[in-house]
Amino acid sequence: MKRKDVSRLALSVMVTGLIFTGCATTYRETQVPGPAQQPVEGRIQTYTGPKKRVCIVDFVNKSAYGQDRLGRSASDILSTELFKSGAFILVEREKMQQLLNEQSLGQTGAVNPATAAKAGQLLGCGAIVTGSISQFGVKVVGADYGVYKQKVQRADCTVDVRVVDTSTGQVLFADSGKGEYERKATQVFGLGQYAGYDETMGQEALRAAITKFIDNLIQQLQSVEWSGRIAGMQGNRIYLNAGQKTGLTIGDELIVTSLGEEITDPQTGLVIGRAPGPVLGRLRIIAFFGEDGSVATVESGHGFKVGDQVKLSRQ
Secondary structure: OOHHHHHHHHHHHHHHHHHHHHOOOOEEEEOOOOOOOOOOOOOOOOOOOOOEEEEEOOOEEOOOOOHHHHHHHHHHHHHHHHHHHOOEEEOOHHHHHHHHHHHOOOOOOOOOHHHHHHHHHHOOOOEEEEEEEEEEEEEEEEEEEOOEEEEEEEEEEEEEEEEEEOOOOOEEEEEEEEEEEEEEEEEEOOEEOOOOOOHHHHHHHHHHHHOOOHHHHHHHHHOOOOOEEEEEEEOOEEEEOOOOOOOOOOOOEEEEEOOOOEEEOOOOOOEEEEOOOOEEEEEEEEEEEOOOEEEEEEEEEOOOOOOOEEEEOOO
């Protein structure tokens, strides 16, 4: 075989190899250390006590990307992570947004702690989670070696979060996390993968940011004392808005208290919570009903009414 033919054959083999190599797109997710608190050792174990009712408001997107979609994506990712913990019952977004609209309490994470507390009380939540995407960006870098080209797209973001105790309006937890997601694509002679930006990159960057603070967030939410409400009464039977799905069991004893006086912030004029009400008596769970309700009988006390608060007895 002539030297010229050998050279052509070698070049053909090399190009073929490059083409097959270039047809693969590689993905890599990188988490960037942020100013978050030290994470809890390992993932929080499955929770076995009464599940707290939690509201998550759509996060505010303060960046120039994605408009409201990024905020909704952030709250969806956080909802999924909280649900996976098994410690919470999450209020449906549609129900929450409808109430926020009706009460003129704001429709996004821009609500302040006082209005968040009010919204949470109306929805029967022990805590409400608000947040924002304070920074989001997409960068594209590449290398061009003639027949071989490589393109790298990188999405990075910063997510801020706050947890408000609805009974007091107090901010229990505030943190932030930085996340990054990177995607590569290579081409040889115009063949191979070309990866244009799509919103999944932003979602993965958001997920990487949220994982920075999720364990600490779960721990703080679990520190909120569980409570439920009397939903109905019929003779000696008391119907509660929490049951087996919440994690209550037959025989559980509950303390009933009336809702105390509303406390108003003298500066804003907004209701920030209620003072502790007097103890009215005790109930004992005897059965469950519906999707997540329970039936209790009166062990002691009187003067109960719909809307009174119940908490697990610590005895």
